[in-house]
Amino acid sequence: MDGFNLLAKYKIPTVEYDIAKSPEEAQRIADSIGYPIAMKIFSSKPVHKTEIGGVRLNIPPDAVQQTFTDLLRSAVNAGMEFEGVLVQQMARPGIETIVGLKQDPTFGPVVLVGAGGIYAEILHDVSIRVCPIEKHDAYEMIQELKSYPIFSARGKEYDIDALADVILKVNSIALVESIKELDINPVIVHEKGQGCSVVDVRVIE
Amino acid sequence: MAETRDLSLLFNPKSIAVIGASKDPTKIGHVILKNLVEGGFAGQVYPVNPSADVILYQHAFASVKDIPSPVDLAIIVTPQPVVLKILEECGEKGIKNIVIITSGFAEVGNAKDEEGIKEIAKRYGMNVIGPNCMGYINPSARVDSVFNPVYKLGRPKAGEIAFISQSGAVGAAVIDLAAKMGVGISLFVSYGNAAVVNEVDILEYLERDPKTKVIAMYLEGVRDGRKFLETARRITKKKPIILIKAGKTEAGTKAVKSHTGNLAGDYAVYSAAFKQAGIIEVESLTDLFDYSKIFLQPFPGGKRVGIITNGGGIGVLTSDLVIKQGLELADFNINTKQILREKMPMHVNITNPLDLAGDADVKRFELAIEYLLTEENVDIIILTPLMQTISLDASIVDLIVKKSQQMIKPMVVVTIGGSYTEQARTLLENGGVPTYTSPYVATGALAKLVWYAKYYER
Numbered sequence: 143m144d145g146f147n148l149l150a151k152y153k154i155p156t157v158e159y160d161i162a163k164s165p166e167e168a169q170r171i172a173d174s175i176g177y178p179i180a181m182k183i184f185s186s187k188p189v190h191k192t193e194i195g196g197v198r199l200n201i202p203p204d205a206v207q208q209t210f211t212d213l214l215r216s217a218v219n220a221g222m223e224f225e226g227v228l229v230q231q232m233a234r235p236g237i238e239t240i241v242g243l244k245q246d247p248t249f250g251p252v253v254l255v256g257a258g259g260i261y262a263e264i265l266h267d268v269s270i271r272v273c274p275i276e277k278h279d280a281y282e283m284i285q286e287l288k289s290y291p292i293f294s295a296r297g298k299e300y301d302i303d304a305l306a307d308v309i310l311k312v313n314s315i316a317l318v319e320s321i322k323e324l325d326i327n328p329v330i331v332h333e334k335g336q337g338c339s340v341v342d343v344r345v346i347e
Numbered sequence: 348m349a350e351t352r353d354l355s356l357l358f359n360p361k362s363i364a365v366i367g368a369s370k371d372p373t374k375i376g377h378v379i380l381k382n383l384v385e386g387g388f389a390g391q392v393y394p395v396n397p398s399a400d401v402i403l404y405q406h407a408f409a410s411v412k413d414i415p416s417p418v419d420l421a422i423i424v425t426p427q428p429v430v431l432k433i434l435e436e437c438g439e440k441g442i443k444n445i446v447i448i449t450s451g452f453a454e455v456g457n458a459k460d461e462e463g464i465k466e467i468a469k470r471y472g473m474n475v476i477g478p479n480c481m482g483y484i485n486p487s488a489r490v491d492s493v494f495n496p497v498y499k500l501g502r503p504k505a506g507e508i509a510f511i512s513q514s515g516a517v518g519a520a521v522i523d524l525a526a527k528m529g530v531g532i533s534l535f536v537s538y539g540n541a542a543v544v545n546e547v548d549i550l551e552y553l554e555r556d557p558k559t560k561v562i563a564m565y566l567e568g569v570r571d572g573r574k575f576l577e578t579a580r581r582i583t584k585k586k587p588i589i590l591i592k593a594g595k596t597e598a599g600t601k602a603v604k605s606h607t608g609n610l611a612g613d614y615a616v617y618s619a620a621f622k623q624a625g626i627i628e629v630e631s632l633t634d635l636f637d638y639s640k641i642f643l644q645p646f647p648g649g650k651r652v653g654i655i656t657n658g659g660g661i662g663v664l665t666s667d668l669v670i671k672q673g674l675e676l677a678d679f680n681i682n683t684k685q686i687l688r689e690k691m692p693m694h695v696n697i698t699n700p701l702d703l704a705g706d707a708d709v710k711r712f713e714l715a716i717e718y719l720l721t722e723e724n725v726d727i728i729i730l731t732p733l734m735q736t737i738s739l740d741a742s743i744v745d746l747i748v749k750k751s752q753q754m755i756k757p758m759v760v761v762t763i764g765g766s767y768t769e770q771a772r773t774l775l776e777n778g779g780v781p782t783y784t785s786p787y788v789a790t791g792a793l794a795k796l797v798w799y800a801k802y803y804e805r
Binding site: 240242243244246247248249250252254256262263266268269270271272279323324325327344346 | 568569570572573576605606607608609610611613615616617618619620623
């Protein structure tokens with residue numbers, strides 16, 4: 143699993159996860175992570191998991207094995223080579239963001255942070271920098287977001303330090319690894335002091 | 348490409364050969380020669396044309412190699428098929444600086460001849476501007492290779508703003524506009540295909556050019572993004588760069604790729620790079636000079652604005668925009684208030700905006716300007732005199748120019764009105780006072796000046 147291995151290598155925090163090859167293995171992994179659990183079709187190739195019915199959330203203990211079978215069927219129906227099922231801890235609440243990188247034809251590697259979900263694309267709420275960047279750039283990028291006030295609204299403070307840290311680590315990935323494009327999406331930013339956790343990642347080499 | 352090109356002789360030649368000079372007044376080879384001869388260029392001009400003896404009272408040469416003296420700059424306006432041969436002859440003659448006006452190279456897919464230019468330039472160590480360009484105008488050296496006739500395209504006076512343009516046509520139109528607006532330029536360069544000398548080389552020249560205080564740029568794209576970013580970042584620490592980027596919309600649909608790939612489109616990355624380099628990006632061609640000219644003002648100590656007007660409404664409109672642009676309305680200190688209260692008639696309210704009332708004369712303006720220039724709580728002055736009132740005579744222009752030239756604080760004028768006001772505006776602009784027809788542009792430009800003053804100190 144290239145994307146998650148990459149995140150592990152750069153110590154970018156993810157939700158707890160493992161890959162199951164059988165319904166029984168899925169049950170074992172889910173039991174050890176704790177409930178409720180999220181289950182997704184795992185593929186080393188970039189696919190839109192949601193569109194092929196490959197994402198199931200909030201699964202209780204007695205539905206894990208049936209869900210495994212359902213996901214297997216979805217993968218087969220979509221004509222995919224079945225590589226396994228990703229069994230993941232449900233992410234704790236927080237603000238959804240996206241962090242990514244790409245190789246620009248004119249300027250080389252660039253990093254991006256954006257509002258999560260549909261907001262980045264519809265409201266174009268993103269901030270971009272040409273690499274390399276420094277710590278203050280990462281903070282400026284977050285502050286430039288239109289949704290920045292949400293990080294300290296309604297008496298709650300969110301962990302901007304943790305998000306800045308992810309941006310800086312992606313900057314390091316951009317400079318070291320030969321990756322064309324990377325989406326870490328979503329990065330869920332928890333309340334201050336509780337860090338952030340990545341739920342999904344996509345690498346285009 | 349690591350070392351810096353020396354372009355000082357290219358832009359300040361003592362002798363110029365116009366290759367392709369023509370007797371025919373409808374040919375650009377005629378216009379360029381005419382502009383040089385009649386424009387007051389003090390050095391030698393050599394027309395080169397194989398079939399003419401005398402052009403515009405100048406002795407013409409059949410070949411550049413027949414010219415008996417050294418030549419600092421050759422302007423090539425010949426038909427495309429002979430350009431490479433001519434360039435080679437320039438090399439043999441020892442000419443190191445060339446402007447190739449002629450088109451028909453990489454821009455039409457003729458990569459082979461473009462490579463030919465590069466090869467010859469490299470072999471002889473030449474600086475070549477173009478091909479497919481307008482060349483340049485250096486008003487103080489009176490060099491002008493722009494092939495539009497003077498009666499159709501105004502030439503700006505000498506000044507402190509340099510303007511470099513990737514597009515010749517846009518560049519020429521903006522230059523015409525600058526001339527009409529009364530904005531002075533230190534150099535205008537249209538660099539076309541940038542086969543040899545590119546935007547980075549020109550920026551590096553302007554970085555060291557003492558006549559240039561501000562750099563304005565029209566850009567479609569750069570070849571080496573990293574080099575551009577690094578150069579611009581260094582220059583903006585010394586001189587501001589104001590830029591307009593063309594080609595912002597993404598053409599066509601893209602193959603499925605990542606969200607990041609879609610979100611960080613080509614223009615989005617350019618814009619990010621401009622920000623990182625400290626470049627000030629503007630959205631329209633008129634903004635390019637409207638924003639550039641504000642940078643010839645002294646840097647403000649802060650962002651507190653004092654507004655002086657003789658029309659309540661325009662004062663209020665301007666105040667709204669001051670706030671909207673992230674600037675502040677100054678709170679005059681108690682001494683200023685007391686003195687102004689004593690000296691002003693009772694119907695003048697001593698507040699900010701300072702509305703001198705519809706019967707304000709030049710004396711009242713003078714008093715207000717003097718006090719706000721020394722007022723410690725005011726960093727910036729916006730004057731919005733409505734020129735239409737009977738009490739305000741034409742000497743208001745002289746007063747503002749005189750006060751502006753003291754260069755104590757940034758001071759701009761917003762004047763709204765018809766042809767009488769337009770005349771006053773031109774006189775103010777010619778006197779070096781940044782003058783605007785809308786408070787929106789004035790406050791927008793001031794906000795950038797405030798931003799840059801802080802960036803500069805960093």
